[in-house]
Amino acid sequence: MELNTLTASELLKKIKSKEIAAASITKALKERVSKVDCRVHAYVRAEGLTECADDCNTLPIALKDNICTQGLNTQCCSRILEGFRPPYNATVVAKLKKEGVGIFPLKTNMDEFAFGSSTENSFFGPTHNPWDLECVPGGSSGGSAAAVSADEAIWALGSDTGGSIRQPASFCGVVGLKPTYGRVSRFGLIAFASSLDQIGPITKDVSDCALLLNIISGYDPKDSTSVNIEVPDYTKSLTADARGIKVGTPKEYFVEGMDQEVKDIIAEAINKLNALGAVSREISLPHTEYAVPVYYIIATAEASSNLARFDGVQYGFRAQAGDLLEMYKLTRGQGFGQEAKRRIILGTFALSHGYFDAYYLRAQKARTLIKDDFDRAFNEVDVIVTPTSPTPAFKIGERADNPLKMYLSDIYTISVNLAGIPAISIPCGFTKKGLPVGLQILAKPFNEEMILRLAHAYEQSTPWHKMKPKL
């Protein structure tokens, strides 16, 4: 039995019954990483692996490179944060440690500052999809999703601003949840777009997702946008019972642009939900077509403001220059990659004098309309079900020179962040070429329990989450 292939729930049982020693898990993971990561490249700064003793962690978790870990390099896979070792832990890291979860010494690869849908925009080079090494793993949390999929991690954390947990989970055939905005503290998550960002679990199954959500959720005085309401025991939602759940399918999502195989697989998954006792019906989210343009104004505007702090003064890379202004401009010009520069400049433009009303203010108003669509829909149904992505994983390089086409990969995930609601992606089938497809389940704010209940019921009656890529 290879320990690295098991879920956290299975391993915890074995640790409790003293069948295995916790230290042997990290050993198994290190062996797996040494064997396959030269092909997958889920992790960055691989030299960290040799520094770590075999028993340095108990049940370890892999963290995305934008989650601060005290004394352990964290650089958002950007040159501009080269060598940065945070002087403090993110709140999620402190919570994990308190629960006895160890931090794996390598961080996972990502699009620089989470700007991307393919993990190709990393300073360290791309991650490869474990199901087809020529394909992207999705992004921006592509390293976390690939690590879990390839059994290089038991479980992982990612961050999701417009789909960055769910889309890679879908591409890699694993489970990924974006919690309600405010459910999980963002303290120590290096900010991309503060009104959209959320940290969430990437796991091998829904049970581990519930377990991990239990650990990371809750109010944090250090994040004034975290919400002070009670955290339920999410494992209690794992009842394998979908009877009576009202499921909405938005007609605006099932239109042209969706891959035919994805369409068929999703239709079959919805049939399955009905067979399990859920009741599906068509609903309408009329402002769907505005979600991507609204997102790329709001997210880039917030990013341009958040990334102003990277100026070469306090940490990371600094370019040599004769005066201060030149130092700022050269540091940022050389320290940021192409996509980061594109987004900062787009966001700065949207906020600049003369354009604010036409772009930023109009986008904020359209955001209200998108949120209202969901409020209305959730008066009629308990959950909304959609594909996570219109296509399975695409080839590395295929969309690299067409940023607009890349932005459209997020068409089904972006509205969720704009509305602040929770959503999960779970595996629901494979294309003929053997690429995983993800089913997305959305619910109203702070109703992760309903999502987990339906996802778990579906998972219990399907084999998809047990499939492993051949590496």
Next chain:
Amino acid sequence: MPLDRKTVEYVANLARIELKPEESFKLAGQLEDILSFIDRLSKLDTDKVKPTNHILPIHNVLREDQPEPSLTIEQVLANTAHKKGSFFTVPKIIE
């Protein structure tokens, strides 16, 4: 909307980013594509809609003003080679 290289360079300067000439040329084309896609928002009637800048009904979040332990000067300066005493150093601003 059309976006020329000059506008890109003007905005890049506001964002304190030095671009190479080939970068601003490429960006102008890409940003023009993105902006013309974004322009579909202009057909939406938003006159009577209130903007959403934040999804939660949270307004001012206040706490008691009680001092808590914070980072030491050494911790704050640990991530740079450019320091002197308890300060960060930068190129000279005033001659």
